Amino acid sequence: MESSYETVVIGGGVVGNSIAYHLSERYQEGILVLDKKYPMTGTSGSTQAWVWVHNKTPSWYAEFSMYSAELYPYLSKKIGDVEYKRTGGLSPFFAEKDREKAKQLADSYRKIGIKIKVLSREEVLEKEPSINPNVAGATYSSIDGNVNPFRLIDMYMRAAKKNGVQYSTYNKVTSIEKQNGTFMVTSDKKTYVCKNLILAGGTWSRELGNLLGIDIPVNQLRGQIIVTEPLKPFLNYTISGLRQAINGEVLIGYSMEKAGFDRSTTLDVIQETANMAVHYVPSLRKAKIVRAFSGIRAMPEDGFPILGKVPGHENLYVAATHSGVTLSPLIGTLLTELILDGETSVPIDRYSLSRFA
Numbered sequence: 001m002e003s004s005y006e007t008v009v010i011g012g013g014v015v016g017n018s019i020a021y022h023l024s025e026r027y028q029e030g031i032l033v034l035d036k037k038y039p040m041t042g043t044s045g046s047t048q049a050w051v052w053v054h055n056k057t058p059s060w061y062a063e064f065s066m067y068s069a070e071l072y073p074y075l076s077k078k079i080g081d082v083e084y085k086r087t088g089g090l091s092p093f094f095a096e097k098d099r100e101k102a103k104q105l106a107d108s109y110r111k112i113g114i115k116i117k118v119l120s121r122e123e124v125l126e127k128e129p130s131i132n133p134n135v136a137g138a139t140y141s142s143i144d145g146n147v148n149p150f151r152l153i154d155m156y157m158r159a160a161k162k163n164g165v166q167y168s169t170y171n172k173v174t175s176i177e178k179q180n181g182t183f184m185v186t187s188d189k190k191t192y193v194c195k196n197l198i199l200a201g202g203t204w205s206r207e208l209g210n211l212l213g214i215d216i217p218v219n220q221l222r223g224q225i226i227v228t229e230p231l232k233p234f235l236n237y238t239i240s241g242l243r244q245a246i247n248g249e250v251l252i253g254y255s256m257e258k259a260g261f262d263r264s265t266t267l268d269v270i271q272e273t274a275n276m277a278v279h280y281v282p283s284l285r286k287a288k289i290v291r292a293f294s295g296i297r298a299m300p301e302d303g304f305p306i307l308g309k310v311p312g313h314e315n316l317y318v319a320a321t322h323s324g325v326t327l328s329p330l331i332g333t334l335l336t337e338l339i340l341d342g343e344t345s346v347p348i349d350r351y352s353l354s355r356f357a
């Protein structure tokens with residue numbers, strides 16, 4: 001049995017949902033999101049969820065992230081409370097020799113309008129009294145923050161559904177063909193026919209590309225996070241490495257491991273992560289760790305987003321990226337412009353899949 005849609009989005013993570021939602025602001029019928037499991041079961045449900053601009057390099061990538069962070073307050077107004085907090089971000093350093101590097105970062109950002117302050121030890125401790133008093137300084141940016149990724153996806157989905165977007169979950173796409181200008185997307189449940197097809201499969205992007213004979217060079221990079229019991233609010237800022245959620249839990253970690261799709265947690269990384277936390281914020285020594293989880297980053301081969309039209313394939317689009325939580329409002333906005341207007345308000349040429357050709 002076939003069903004026809006204007007647009008099918010494969011992948012119901014934060015990226016696919018943002019695209020579906022933003023598209024649905026412009027046209028209300030004929031959008032379907034397919035997911036082989038349930039939204040949030042992919043990387044978007046196992047993330048730190050910082051909305052982070054700070055120390056992204058080169059500066060054009062920081063600028064791209066900044067545009068997205070700027071959209072968050074407006075997004076929350078449109079789709080509802082996603083527990084977005086623009087806390088400001090601190091990246092502490094513990095050796096005076098790192099101050100020069102921090103100043104260079106601040107200089108390179110100034111040129112593109114991102115304000116990074118290089119703080120003295122006293123300024124860091126004034127802002128964040130819980131930080132290790134041996135700190136030498138920190139870079140600080142007011143635009144950084146964090147969000148609740150579960151609420152974010154839930155609110156994207158609710159808003160998209162209100163606008164008529166349909167979802168089919170636990171429905172894996174197993175083959176894709178193009179016939180007479182339309183895509184035939186075959187899944188566990190059905191074959192869907194559509195004009196526009198968007199590949200938003202996150203860390204499974206390479207697999208999805210293979211269904212069309214296209215190489216989408218996205219690799220896997222595991223990250224493990226440990227979570228404390230809920231603590232009284234005591235961290236004012238999102239600190240590179242840890243953040244306190246609204247419910248008081250502190251989420252700690254950013255390990256980077258080549259482990260394929262293996263989502264195990266391992267004692268050595270958990271120990272390293274706990275040591276890092278205590279080094280940054282000594283009072284965490286007393287906190288109880290209540291759980292640990294790991295997630296698999298969708299890591300494009302050169303580390304930068306893969307966005308836009310798939311060269312040589314009309315009406316086929318791809319959106320695969322690390323930092324998808326930070327970038328989701330912008331990616332949804334720009335892909336919608338690209339699909340409906342043929343151009344984007346912020347250039348995305350440098351993120352084209354064609355750079356890997």
Ligand SMILES: Cc1cc2nc3c(=O)[nH]c(=O)nc-3n(C[C@H](O)[C@H](O)[C@H](O)COP(=O)(O)OP(=O)(O)OC[C@H]3O[C@@H](n4cnc5c(N)ncnc54)[C@H](O)[C@@H]3O)c2cc1C
Pocket residue numbers: 010011012013014015016017034035036037038039040041042043044045046047048049050051052171172173174200201202203204208221222223224225254294295296297298319320321322323324325326327
């Ligand atoms: C430890 C860790 C920390 C992170 N911290 C941050 C952070 O602080 N800030 C930030 O911005 N980003 C962070 N990230 C990255 C961010 O979480 C991801 O970039 C983002 O979640 C990717 O979203 P996505 O929608 O592309 O992927 P996913 O959420 O994985 O969604 C892809 C979906 O595609 C579906 N799918 C795949 N193949 C098929 C198929 N054949 N048929 C149907 N469905 C299919 C999957 O089931 C999945 O639900 C972190 C990631 C990790 C692992």
